[in-house]
Amino acid sequence: MEAAGINCDQIRNKERRLIFDSETQPYEFILAKGPDVTTFLERGAADIGIVGSDILTENQSSQYELLNLDIGKCQFVLASTKEFDPDAPKRKIIGTKYPLITKRYFDNLGQDVEIIKIEGSVELAPLTGLADAIVDITETGTTIRENHLKIFDYLDKVSTRLVVNRMSLKQHPEAIFDFVDRIKKVVNERKEEEVG
Structure with a gap:
């Protein structure tokens, strides 16, 4: 996320906190265990989740998987x-x-x-x-x-995926696609570096 220009300072200095409101960006970050990410998405408590494909498959997630982050392989x-x-x-x-x-x-x-x-x-x-x-x-x-x-x-x-709540995508498509596009650009640049 930092490579995509998203300020993650609060997460880096998290101490024991689990929720972080960004003062400079329209994001709130929630730290949750992998299996709980799908629950937060399914129940509408989160708009976007980052989680392993193993968990998505095992939990039969019905949310939109928009991007393979190509990490955590x-x-x-x-x-x-x-x-x-x-x-x-x-x-x-x-x-x-x-x-x-x-x-x-x-x-x-x-x-x-x-x-x-x-x-x-x-x-x-x-x-x-x-x-x-x-x-x-x-x-x-x-x-x-x-x-x-x-x-x-x-x-x-197995690899890490970026997943979006279906309803959130309908309600906030511009904000979500902006976030996804920023992350996708970084993923593609890293793939090119690996090949080159």
């Missing part, structure tokens, strides 16, 4: 101990923070699995025998490797 993986056999005919138990995404993945494979929702360190599930395998997101695979797990399959890619 990760990938969903199926991982387990070396002994895991993904083709074994038995019904598997899968640990994950993402039950909907996991169910869709295994449905596409034609496999019926039991899914256990885990909020913390998902990697513990196959190590402790709680689950046969996990579906989780990883950026580099380091945590998976350091816990002696192996990646068996790569699922969807």
Whole structure:
């Protein structure tokens, strides 16, 4: 946002505050956990949200995804101990923070699995025998490797997205598109720098 000319000084010096009114711009910033961003958008408490595509998919967000910010890139993986056999005919138990995404993945494979929702360190599930395998997101695979797990399959890619509340877009199209265009220009410039 700073590269787009948006003053973020208040956010940089946030201390424990969660809401910031800009004195120089027509923006109010709200800091929220990823899963809550979609709730704020759905309920009209926020006009624009920045959140991972993993959360948008898992929460089945119905708001407008206007821009892939091309940051926070990760990938969903199926991982387990070396002994895991993904083709074994038995019904598997899968640990994950993402039950909907996991169910869709295994449905596409034609496999019926039991899914256990885990909020913390998902990697513990196959190590402790709680689950046969996990579906989780990883950026580099380091945590998976350091816990002696192996990646068996790569699922969807994940990145950070800019999402807009549908009603807000109808009520404030100029202000929202101005904001989005400013951010989009920065995203495109960074892509060009990476290529060049």
